Amino acid sequence: MAYRDYSDSNRRVGGFLLAAALAVATFGGVAAGAAGAGAPAEPAAAQQIQNSYADVLARVTPAVVTVRASRHTRAAQQLPFMDDPALRELFGDRFRQQQPRGEERVERGLGSGVVVTADGFILTNHHVVDGAEEIKVELNDGRTLTGKVVGSDAPSDLAVIKVDATGLPVLPLGDSDKVRVGDVALAVGNPLGIGQTVTMGIVSAKGRQTGLSDGSFEDFIQTDAPINRGNSGGALVNTQGELIGINSQILSPSGGSIGIGFAIPANMAKDVMGQLVATGKVRRGMLGVNIQNVTADLASSLGLNQARGALVSGVSAGGPADRAGLKRGDVITAFNGAPVTDNNTLRNAVARTRPGTAATVTVMRDNREQQFSVTLAELPVETARDDSREEPAGPREDTGGLGLRVQPLSPALTQRFNLKDATRGLVVTDVAEAGAGAEAGLQEGDVIEEVNRRPVSNVAELQAALKGSGERPALMLVNRGGASLFVPVRPRAQAPAR
Incomplete structure (x- = not known):
């Protein structure tokens, strides 16, 4: 039976591999030298640097598990002569469907997970368990248990697994909104299947997007704590031993860690997990607008003082925004009192709000601030479509220097x-x-x-x-x-x- 890793897929973005699996490596720590007599006192920030996080990790690592997913596939055995157009014309597709079936094989994937309840609920990535027929969860104490997917959500790349156990060690969820750029971050998982590994770095940025999927909701914590394939679904924790993120992706030219990793914020994971456990699916709010970022040129065209907010480029007829009075050309600057810096901020804020909620939307219209109460609808499952076409150009018209x-x-x-x-x-x-x-x-x-x-x-x-x-x-x-x-x-x- 052939082997193929299907849980950690790669995408190329701008010449880089965007690996939907996460990373490991080592982060250069700060060596503490012996203070000589008369040496100047260390600044307060330096005094906060720890020589060891062993005590914290002793509480964290028992709650981080390895997730192994597998499924059976059978490759079609292609007969070369059936690629001949004349034979396809003669026999049709039915003959092609009757050709011998190939050898059955097992596809196996490796990832990590985080135990979040003592009775066996485990957080991991959607891409780790997507399509799996069998899931095995390897605990830190050496036990291997069978896991079952309670619910999986592709837009957030999160999934919840349940194992039949009690008294499991649990990793407490921290408040990811309080995470600051520069905070120390520790990544825990099973990179490349070598066994549980801990790496250290800092929070490099917040609110990142990678664009791995058009329909995804992304608000990543970026970290330089090394993560590699197999770390997907593992823990990103703070120095108090609290979960601040679920490791999900890396950006790399080779597929290995170069210090650009992304974790799903714990607050988003908590919300998605709660819905998956309760109903097996995630319901998201919908405003009913098309939006885009306000660039410097757009701000200048609209007479705005700064390039911030989400520009409404379209309003769905009869939708929540339309009924509330929003118009194309409005710039949304706040949602329920929280500032909207760009379109991703608004998308995530609306998605986190339950359908049926009356939300306050603040807009700039004709250089005046206005507020609207919008009752959100439920976001439907979107379908992708391909609108690409190539057609010959018509006669050139003078378009006033537009080219x-x-x-x-x-x-x-x-x-x-x-x-x-x-x-x-x-x-x-x-x-x-x-x-x-x-x-x-x-x-x-x-x-x-x-x-x-x-x-x-x-x-x-x-x-x-x-x-x-x-x-x-x-x-x-x-x-x-x-x-x-x-x-x-x-x-x-x-x-x-x-």
């Missing part, structure tokens, strides 16, 4: 670019590589619906709307794949006519 070819929306263009949700605007049919449009991120198939809050349906209207920008970037409302977003564009100066 674009555009054409008015028509049935032919709707069919070419699959623009089912577009009803008005100018279709981008070509983007010059070094043009202002490309620099701003415009793409072929985008539909420019508005420029500086003015609807555009032909090039003349586009040129007229661009003149209203002055020295600010032109603010474009773009329909991309059925979703609306604002794009700030700085037109290049036009050469004088000759």
